[in-house]
Structure formats: structure tokens, C-alpha cells
Amino acid sequence: MSHAALATDQTVSRHLSLELVTEHETLRAAQALRFQVFSEECGAQLHTEESGLDQDLFDLHCEHLVVRDVQSGQVVATTRLLDSSRARRAGGFYSEGEFQLVGLPQLRGDILEIGRTCVHPDYRSGATISVLWSGLAQLMNERHYAWLMGCASVGMGDGGVQAHAIMQRLRERYMCREWLNAIPRLPIPAMDLPDNVTAQLPPLLKAYMRLGAKICGEPCWDPEFNVADVFILLRREQLCPRYARHFKTA
Numbered sequence: 662m663s664h665a666a667l668a669t670d671q672t673v674s675r676h677l678s679l680e681l682v683t684e685h686e687t688l689r690a691a692q693a694l695r696f697q698v699f700s701e702e703c704g705a706q707l708h709t710e711e712s713g714l715d716q717d718l719f720d721l722h723c724e725h726l727v728v729r730d731v732q733s734g735q736v737v738a739t740t741r742l743l744d745s746s747r748a749r750r751a752g753g754f755y756s757e758g759e760f761q762l763v764g765l766p767q768l769r770g771d772i773l774e775i776g777r778t779c780v781h782p783d784y785r786s787g788a789t790i791s792v793l794w795s796g797l798a799q800l801m802n803e804r805h806y807a808w809l810m811g812c813a814s815v816g817m818g819d820g821g822v823q824a825h826a827i828m829q830r831l832r833e834r835y836m837c838r839e840w841l842n843a844i845p846r847l848p849i850p851a852m853d854l855p856d857n858v859t860a861q862l863p864p865l866l867k868a869y870m871r872l873g874a875k876i877c878g879e880p881c882w883d884p885e886f887n888v889a890d891v892f893i894l895l896r897r898e899q900l901c902p903r904y905a906r907h908f909k910t911a
Contacts, residue, residue, distance in 0.1 A: 676732060677789060679796045682725040691727050691739040692716055698779040703816070705886040715777070719743065722751035726796045728780075728789055738789050740778040740797075744806065745771045756812055756843075759881040760892050763842040770807025773800065778811075778865055790868055801897060809895040813866035814888035815880070817849070824880060824889035825852050826860035831891070837875035843892035845881035869893045 682688050695715035699705040709716045720741065728738035748754045754774045756762065775797065780789050801809065815824040862870065872895055880889040 676730070677737070677784075677792045678729050678731050679792050680727055680729065681796070682727055687727060687736065688720070688725055689714060690736040691725050691741075692720070694736055694739055694781060695777055695779055698781070699777075699886060702782065703886070703888075704818075705888075707885070719751060719755050719776075722747050723776075726793065728784075728792050730784070735781075737784040738778075738780040738793055740775050740793060742800070743774045743776070744804070748772075748774065754810075756810065756892060759812065759847075759883065759890055760843040760845055760878065762892075763844060765841060768808060768840060771805065772808045772810060773797075773804075773806040775809065775811040785864070790864070794868070794872075807897055809874075809897070811893055812881075812890040813863065813869055813893055814883070814886065814890050815863055815866070817882065817887045817889055821849050821852050821889065822854065822858070823860045824849055825854045826858045827862060827866070828880065828891075829854065829856065830859070830862070831870075831876050835870060835874075835876050836878075837894075838877055840896070841877045841894055843876075843878035843894075845879055847882045847884075849880050849882040849889045866891060866893075869895065873899050 680687070682691065692714040696707065696709075696713055699715055700707050707715055723741040723743045724747075725739060725741045727736045729735065730737050743751065743754060754762075754765075754772075755776050756774060757765075778793075780793075797809065800806070815827055817824060874893045874895040877892050877894050880891045882888075883890050
């Protein structure tokens with residue numbers, strides 16, 4: 662799948678390519694980007710064997726997608742992938758460490774979980790996300806995954822005000838427990854929040870909602886990253902028509 666997609670970021674005239682990681686050095690570059698974004702930028706308390714890299718045991722079982730700047734060769738975005746068969750070898754999906762996923766065994770069709778998604782601050786444009794999404798689309802087509810799932814994070818640096826305000830926006834329109842009920846193992850602290858308090862959706866969470874994803878329960882607090890993780894489930898058959906063509910034709 663090397664260089665399966667090529668796009669131009671018109672705002673800064675950059676060419677971006679996509680690849681499925683096959684080399685150890687590329688994986689290390691992705692882990693370095695994750696460390697830069699999650700630890701240095703967002704303040705996550707990461708406990709890794711190698712300084713400057715975000716690593717955990719799931720990396721050994723996951724596949725990894727990266728977006729490169731073609732001119733510089735720099736890895737500028739990444740996400741990691743864990744499907745049903747790999748999850749069995751890993752002892753479960755990453756999300757199961759944060760949520761009790763009631764109904765997971767009953768989901769019909771193969772599942773693709775994505776996680777550790779991040780983009781370099783200089784490349785946070787629509788073009789970069791589009792290239793990453795095109796890679797997911799191609800994999801879902803080629804491997805016939807029925808479901809896409811994962812977590813979208815909301816910062817808790819304000820004590821949870823943003824997370825609660827965002828959940829107020831999401832519950833009415835996007836909450837669905839028809840297929841799966843995600844019960845957080847560590848719920849975020851309760852808070853009385855006026856109905857008129859609003860907050861912007863983080864870019865990744867907004868991207869999921871535009872694709873047609875649903876949230877399957879209340880958020881889980883991840884103290885290590887100091888974020889509220891919202892569990893997302895996307896049924897391929899219910900992709901938003903505006904975006905479904907990308908998944909059908911990628």
C-alpha cells in the first residue's frame with residue numbers, strides 16, 4: 662500500500678503521500694511524532710522504554726499508517742490499526758482497557774480499531790486528514806471490514822468543563838447504544854454545567870461525526886493522557902452519503 666494516496670495541500674503547496682509501515686525506522690518516526698504531540702504538546706505522562714518515543718505493547722500487534730511530506734520525507738501524521746484477528750493475539754482491543762464494551766462479541770463482521778491518531782502541528786489541514794482517511798477507506802474496502810471503532814479525546818486540562826459541554830452536544834444527536842454499549846471503567850468526574858455552556862468539537866471527533874459515526878456511551882477519563890476518551894463506532898453501511906463515496910471508490 663506504499664504511496665497509495667497522493668494529495669496536495671494547496672495552502673502551503675506540499676505533496677503528501679500515504680504508506681502502510683513496513684520498516685522499523687518508519688515506525689520509530691511515527692512513535693516520535695506521537696511523543697511530540699501527546700507528551701510535549703499535550704502533556705501526557707508517557708512511560709516508555711526509549712526516550713522521545715511513544716511506545717506500548719499494542720504497537721507490536723498493530724499495523725501503522727503514516728502520511729509523509731514527499732519533499733522532506735518527514736512523517737507528518739499517523740494512526741495505528743488493530744483488527745479483529747490481531748486483537749485476539751493482543752488479548753483484546755485497546756479500547757477494552759478503558760471501556761466495558763457490552764455487545765462486542767455480537768457485532769457481525771470484522772472490526773478495525775484505530776488509535777493514537779495525531780498530526781504534526783504544521784500539517785493540521787484538511788488535506789492531511791483526507792489522505793489518512795483515504796488509507797482507511799482503501800483498507801476497509803480491500804479487507805471488507807464492517808465496523809470502524811476507536812476513541813476520540815477531549816482535553817481535561819480545564820477540569821472537565823469542555824468534555825461535559827461537548828457531551829451535552831453529542832448525546833442528543835449522536836448517542837447510539839443499539840449495537841454496543843461502552844461503559845467507562847473510569848468515568849470523568851461529575852459536574853453541574855449550565856445548558857448554555859458550549860465547546861468546539863476537537864478536529865478528530867468532528868471528522869468522525871461527519872463520517873456518520875455514533876458515540877456509544879459516556880466518556881472515560883485517561884489520567885495518563887489527562888483526556889476524556891469518547892468511544893466511537895462507525896458502521897460502514899451507515900456512512901454519511903457525502904463521504905461514503907470515498908470509502909467505496911478509494
